[in-house]
Amino acid sequence: MFGWELPPFNSGGLGVACYGLSKSLSKNVDITFVLPRKVEVSADFLKLLFANNIKITTIDSPLRPYMTSHEYSRLEEDITMYGNDLFSEVKRYAMEARKIAQKEQFDIIHAHDWLSFEAGIAAKEVSGKPLIVQLHSTEYDRCGGENLNKAVYDIEKRGMEIADKVVGVSNLTKSIIQEHYGIPSEKVFAVHNRINADEYSDETNDRIFQIKKDGKRIVLFAGRITLQKGPEYFLQVAKRVLEYDQNVLFVMAGSGDMEYKIMDDAAVMGISDKVLFTGFLRGDELAHVYKMADIFVMPSVSEPFGIAALESMVHGTPVIISKQSGVSEIVQNALKVDFWDIDEMVNKILSVLSFPSLKQTLQENGRNEVGIFSWDMAADECLKLYRTLVN
Amino acid sequence: MYFQVHQPYRIKKYRIFDIGNNLNYFDANDHTDLNNRKVFHKVATKCYLPANKVFLELLKKYPEFKIAYSLSGVFLEQAQEFMPEVIESFQELVKTGRVEILSETYYHSLAFLYSVDEYKSQIKLHREKIEELFGVTPTVFRNTELIYNDWIGSIVESLGYKGILTEGADKILGWKSPNYLYKAHGTQDLKLLLKNYKLSDDVAFRFSEKSWKEHPLTVDKYAQWLNVPQGDVVNLFMDYETFGEHQWEDSGIFEFLKHFPGEILKNPHNHFITPTEAVATLPAVDELSIPYYISWADTERDLSAWMSNDIQKDAMGKLFQMEHEVLESDDPVLIHDWRKLTTSDHFYYMCTKWFSDGDVHKYFNPYETPYDAFIAFMNVVNDIRMRIAKNKEEKNGQAHSDQATHMAT
Numbered sequence: 001m002f003g004w005e006l007p008p009f010n011s012g013g014l015g016v017a018c019y020g021l022s023k024s025l026s027k028n029v030d031i032t033f034v035l036p037r038k039v040e041v042s043a044d045f046l047k048l049l050f051a052n053n054i055k056i057t058t059i060d061s062p063l064r065p066y067m068t069s070h071e072y073s074r075l076e077e078d079i080t081m082y083g084n085d086l087f088s089e090v091k092r093y094a095m096e097a098r099k100i101a102q103k104e105q106f107d108i109i110h111a112h113d114w115l116s117f118e119a120g121i122a123a124k125e126v127s128g129k130p131l132i133v134q135l136h137s138t139e140y141d142r143c144g145g146e147n148l149n150k151a152v153y154d155i156e157k158r159g160m161e162i163a164d165k166v167v168g169v170s171n172l173t174k175s176i177i178q179e180h181y182g183i184p185s186e187k188v189f190a191v192h193n194r195i196n197a198d199e200y201s202d203e204t205n206d207r208i209f210q211i212k213k214d215g216k217r218i219v220l221f222a223g224r225i226t227l228q229k230g231p232e233y234f235l236q237v238a239k240r241v242l243e244y245d246q247n248v249l250f251v252m253a254g255s256g257d258m259e260y261k262i263m264d265d266a267a268v269m270g271i272s273d274k275v276l277f278t279g280f281l282r283g284d285e286l287a288h289v290y291k292m293a294d295i296f297v298m299p300s301v302s303e304p305f306g307i308a309a310l311e312s313m314v315h316g317t318p319v320i321i322s323k324q325s326g327v328s329e330i331v332q333n334a335l336k337v338d339f340w341d342i343d344e345m346v347n348k349i350l351s352v353l354s355f356p357s358l359k360q361t362l363q364e365n366g367r368n369e370v371g372i373f374s375w376d377m378a379a380d381e382c383l384k385l386y387r388t389l390v391n
Numbered sequence: 392m393y394f395q396v397h398q399p400y401r402i403k404k405y406r407i408f409d410i411g412n413n414l415n416y417f418d419a420n421d422h423t424d425l426n427n428r429k430v431f432h433k434v435a436t437k438c439y440l441p442a443n444k445v446f447l448e449l450l451k452k453y454p455e456f457k458i459a460y461s462l463s464g465v466f467l468e469q470a471q472e473f474m475p476e477v478i479e480s481f482q483e484l485v486k487t488g489r490v491e492i493l494s495e496t497y498y499h500s501l502a503f504l505y506s507v508d509e510y511k512s513q514i515k516l517h518r519e520k521i522e523e524l525f526g527v528t529p530t531v532f533r534n535t536e537l538i539y540n541d542w543i544g545s546i547v548e549s550l551g552y553k554g555i556l557t558e559g560a561d562k563i564l565g566w567k568s569p570n571y572l573y574k575a576h577g578t579q580d581l582k583l584l585l586k587n588y589k590l591s592d593d594v595a596f597r598f599s600e601k602s603w604k605e606h607p608l609t610v611d612k613y614a615q616w617l618n619v620p621q622g623d624v625v626n627l628f629m630d631y632e633t634f635g636e637h638q639w640e641d642s643g644i645f646e647f648l649k650h651f652p653g654e655i656l657k658n659p660h661n662h663f664i665t666p667t668e669a670v671a672t673l674p675a676v677d678e679l680s681i682p683y684y685i686s687w688a689d690t691e692r693d694l695s696a697w698m699s700n701d702i703q704k705d706a707m708g709k710l711f712q713m714e715h716e717v718l719e720s721d722d723p724v725l726i727h728d729w730r731k732l733t734t735s736d737h738f739y740y741m742c743t744k745w746f747s748d749g750d751v752h753k754y755f756n757p758y759e760t761p762y763d764a765f766i767a768f769m770n771v772v773n774d775i776r777m778r779i780a781k782n783k784e785e786k787n788g789q790a791h792s793d794q795a796t797h798m799a800t
Contacts, residue, residue, distance in 0.1 A: 244407065333743065335762055347406040351766040357705030358765055365700075365743050 001033045002097060002109070002116035002123070008282060012224055013307040014136045017169070017193050018112055024379035029386070032104050034119070036093050087151060094118035101126045108386050112136060114152055117159030124162065130389040132382075133159045134167040134191075137228075140180050141173075141302040144227050157181050165385055167191050169305040170326025176304075191381045192330050194373045195310040200287075209292045217248045217353050220293035220317070222286070222308045223300075225256035230299035230322070230339050235262060237297065239269050240346045245353065248274070253289050255280040290315035294359065295352045299339045300325055309334065313370040318362035320348050333365035393533070393556060393666060394631040397463040397499050398434070399736035401425045401757055405767045410774045416728060424757035431473045438635035439470075443480040445634075445645055449652050450487045456652045457489040457663040460631070461533045464497030464517045465734060467524060478524060485525045491665040492521050494529035494552065500733035501535060501697060503543060505711035509718075513730065514550060531555065531666040535735050537586065537628070537687040538694065541680060544575035544583075552581065554670035556628060558687040559585035563679065570622025572673045576680035582670045583679055586628040586687060590616060595629040599642035610647055614654040617661070623673045624664060628687070697738040702765040707738060709772050713779060720782040729775055732768070740764035 001022060005015035022031055097119030101109075109131045111120030117133055124131040139153045160166045160181055166188045168174040174190040177183050212218065219241070223229045231252065238250040252262070252275065259277070266275040281289060290296070296312035296319045303325035310327060312319050313334070321328050322339040335348045352359050403419035419425040449456050462481065470477040484490045496502060496513035497520060503510040514532075522528055531554040532547045539557035547555050559569030567573075569585035593613065597603045605612070617625055630637065638644040655661050664672075688696040698704060710732055717729040741761045758764040 332760065333762075334760075336759060343406065343408065347408070347770075348766065350407050351769065355702075355705065355765070355769055357701040358762060358769075361701045361743065362762065 001031055002111040002119045003033060003035060004113065004115050006033075006035065010282075011280075013193070013305065014113055016307055017136055017305075020194065020196060020375035021378055021382065023196075024375035025382060027376070028379070028383055032100075032106060034097060034100060034116075090115055090118050090155070094122040098122040098126050101129075107390050108132065110134065110382075111159070111163075114139070114156045114159065117155055121159060121162050130164040131162065132165045132167060132385065132389070133163040134169070135160075135173055135177060135304070136169055137304045138173065138176055138180070140176050141304050142226075142228055144301050160187075163187075164389055165189060167382070167385070169193050171329055172324070172326050173304040189381070189385060191378050191385075192326065193305045193307050193310070194375045194378045195307065195314055195370060196375055197314050197371045197373050200314045211249070212292065215247055217245075218251055218293045218295075219248060219349055220251050220253065220289060220296045220312070221298075222253040222281075222289065222296065222312070223298065223306075225252060225254050225259045225262055227258065228300060228302055229254075229256070230301045231256075231258055231262045232265065233299040233301075233339055233342065233345070234297060235265055235269065235271075235275065236342050237299070237345045237349065238266075238275055239271055240342060241349055242271060242274055244346075244350055248353065250275045251278060251289060251293065252276065253278045253281045253286065286311075287315060290317050293317045295320060295349055297345065297349065298322055298325065298327075299337075299345065301339050303327070310370055310373065313366040314373075316363050316367050318352055318359055318366060320345060320352075331366070331369060333362060333369045335362070392457075392627045392663070393459040393461065393493065394629060394633075395461050395533075396439070396466055396631045397461075398427070398431055398466045398469050399499065399734045400465055400469070400731045401427055401430070402732075402737065402764075402767045402771055404763075405770045405774075407770055410770055411777050413774070414728075414778075416771045416774075417731065427469060428473050430757075431469050434632060434636055435470075435474050435477050437640070438632050439477050440480060441640070441645065442631065442634040442648075443477075443484060445648050446490075447480070447484055447487070449649070450484070450489055453652045453656065455656060455662055457491070457665050457668075459491040459493055459531075459666050460484075461493040461495050462521070463495060463499040464513075464520050465499060465731065467520055482525060485527065489665070491531070491667055492525055492527055492529055493531055493533040493556070493666065494518060494521075495533050496535060498730050498733050499535050499735055500730070501538070501707070501735050501738065502733050503534070503538075503546070504698070505707065506714055507546060509711075509714060509733070510546070511550065513733075531584075531670060536697075538684055539583075539681060539686075540684045541575065541577040541682060544578050544581050544681075548575070548578045548581040554582040554584055554666060556584045556626070556666065557586070557681075558685050558692055559588055559626070560685045560692045562692070563681050563685055567677070567679070568620070568622050570620050570625055571676040572623065572669065573677055573679035574675035576678050582673075582675055584624075584626050584666055584669060587620075587625050588687070590625060591627045591629050594627070594644075594647075595633045595637065598633075598638045598644055598647070607643070608647070610650040610654045613647075613651075614657070617655060618658055623676075624669055695744060696742050697735055700741070700743050700761075702743075702761070703738045703741045706741060706765060706768050706772070709769070713772075713775060716779045716783075717775070720779060722778075722782055725775070725778050725782065732771065732775075737764065737768055741768070 003018045005011060006019050007015050010016060022033060025031060101123035107129060109120050109123045109129055111117055111133050113136050120131050120133055139148055139156055160177065160183045166177060166183055168177050168188060168190050170192055171190045174188050177188050178185050221234045225231045241248055263277060266272040278289065290312050296317050298306055298309050298321045300306060300322045303322055305326035306321065309319045309321050320335040320337060323336050324339055328336050337344045337348060400417040402416050403425050405416055417427055424430055446458060485492060494514060495517055497516035498513050500513055502513055518529060530552060532552040533556045534543055537556060537558045544555060569587045573583045575581040575583050593608060598608055600606060634644055634648060684694050685692055686694060717726055740756050740758050741764045743761045
């Protein structure tokens with residue numbers, strides 16, 4: 001399995017998904033997980049094999065799984081300082097992958113997201129083993145359909161064409177793969193992300209927070225602050241909600257290329273005292289903001305999946321999710337909106353804040369619904385795919 | 392045979408911005424199934440008009456044929472507004488003298504859960520509407536969704552009814568048969584007519600289900616089943632939309648219907664009977680006590696479709712908190728709007744158990760989720776609350792100015 005990150009050193013849902021899926025798969029298959037640099041991961045279920053002799057000459061590897069065109073162009077300038085570029089890094093990862101594939105024993109190659117596709121292809125070439133490529137997001141999602149990075153798109157498309165099977169994390173992603181990459185539908189499968197609900201303790205009492213003691217209510221945004229996630233919509237919603245109710249705080253948990261722009265925008269809109277930025281959070285801190293929040297909003301413009309919504313539900317915080325999201329395909333006990341429908345988001349946020357029975361019902365039903373989820377469900381679907389390739 | 396005919400006033404996507412600014416709660420004018428006019432047209436074209444035509448032909452062809460309808464007040468009102476020809480076609484049916492109209496609440500409501508006074512008012516309003524449109528006075532009662540318990544029985548008897556329809560639920564019958572009349576426990580002489588759910592649902596739910604082992608259901612097969620059971624009467628109760636809407640025309644449901652009376656009457660022991668005739672002529676073989684609520688909904692056959700989660704209970708509770716203030720307003724439009732909110736369908740749309748209960752609710756839910764139904768409902772409740780406050784202010788203002796005038800003279 002070729003990936004780019006695993007928790008706790010993840011920058012987003014990709015690492016979480018790779019970890020959860022691999023852990024469940026490892027109950028039935030042996031996995032060799034290849035990462036581009038040596039990291040400390042508590043993943044004892046994996047035979048971790050670090051391709052750390054790839055020379056990523058930075059302290060922070062320039063290779064990150066979530067890359068917008070803008071970031072990428074900025075990155076290119078940085079990289080030239082090292083006499084390198086993103087695509088030659090990808091190629092070098094692929095070359096290392098080729099060596100690993102010659103040494104290791106395996107039956108199937110499974111590569112996650114475009115940065116690892118060349119590695120997957122190389123491994124397939126030397127071993128003749130079947131290749132599955134999995135898309136946790138596509139260039140289409142990251143760019144909101146505009147200013148597509150052609151080089152990234154080409155790698156994604158080539159990977160999917162050469163692969164024996166293509167996995168998207170939702171029906172939404174499956175349809176993007178078919179429509180925008182021209183991959184025939186019989187080759188593409190949707191395997192929805194999940195969450196290991198039983199790993200989250202049910203601490204309902206743990207909900208007294210200093211920040212809320214004067215009756216403040218909290219609306220949460222948790223995710224990368226980048227175009228794809230719709231942070232600008234979140235601000236517009238905040239502005240309108242505050243017209244009705246001044247006693248609401250808007251917490252943005254995450255970082256990203258639009259972080260400073262959004263801070264500026266909030267100031268220009270005159271609501272910077274109501275919009276709080278926590279930076280990137282993980283673990284207990286992230287759990288804390290989920291529990292603190294009265295409602296979680298995910299206004300993503302294009303969201304292949306959206307694991308954060310499942311995390312919120314499992315913490316007992318009701319969610320408003322964009323209809324343009326993979327997660328909305330598998331949860332019922334959520335409020336769903338079009339990402340552009342600011343009025344409807346405002347209507348729903350204010351409803352949850354004003355009707356305790358609504359919050360309560362969403363909370364209970366949401367937790368019950370997600371409570372039966374586990375990564376085993378996704379792993380089972382992957383295993384079925386594996387079997388079709390091995391036999 | 393009894394058929395339920397009902398259409399609720401569905402609340403449009405009424406948002407927080409509408410509160411205090413928009414008095415029209417039920418006038419969705421879009422392509423969704425919240426558009427009451429659109430839904431009425433669709434159902435009338437697929438079901439009411441063609442089915443009424445078939446029944447009228449059958450009544451003419453077979454002098455022994457008889458049926459009963461329960462027409463909700465909110466259905467009749469929408470028919471008058473959207474398609475008066477639907478009213479006319481029901482009037483023609485009633486004119487045959489072999490079509491009974493049952494009594495129910497005008498608003499197809501669950502008012503009995505919160506206010507017996509309001510419940511009785513709505514029954515009276517319905518009776519007046521039926522008298523006005525059809526010139527008949529109902530004598531047998533049918534409660535919303537066939538909901539029943541002993542207490543309902545005693546209220547209904549106190550209003551002068553001789554019989555009431557309800558579900559022949561296994562849990563209340565045990566080994567007993569639904570094919571007899573029973574005396575309602577706790578009443579003087581109220582008779583229970585129990586739905587034979589097996590034979591009713593064979594048509595209403597299973598008729599076009601290809602995976603059903605009896606599919607396709609032919610008239611002669613069905614007539615044979617009807618000949619088998621022992622008893623005095625087989626009560627076939629179903630939604631009228633069975634014909635043409637739930638079971639589509641291409642399933643052959645209308646053909647089935649056209650041949651049904653003839654096939655039944657081939658057996659000389661069979662005849663058709665209206666609920667009122669059954670109550671007058673058939674004996675009660677035993678007394679039946681039904682201490683808890685039963686209904687004809689879902690597999691549970693209880694109140695859970697309308698009253699099981701917190702949002703349903705909250706919505707209903709908040710609505711009835713306003714009862715007295717609304718009624719004291721003397722504002723007929725406000726009272727009518729408030730009463731339209733008591734219709735059971737609003738609470739059905741808020742049901743969240745349908746995620747596990749199969750897709751029956753989903754099919755009937757015009758909202759994207761039960762939560763959307765709740766949000767629209769509660770926003771309207773808040774608007775009504777503002778109207779009550781405004782009404783009070785105006786009345787006070789009126790009283791003051793009256794007083795001022797009085798003092799001046």
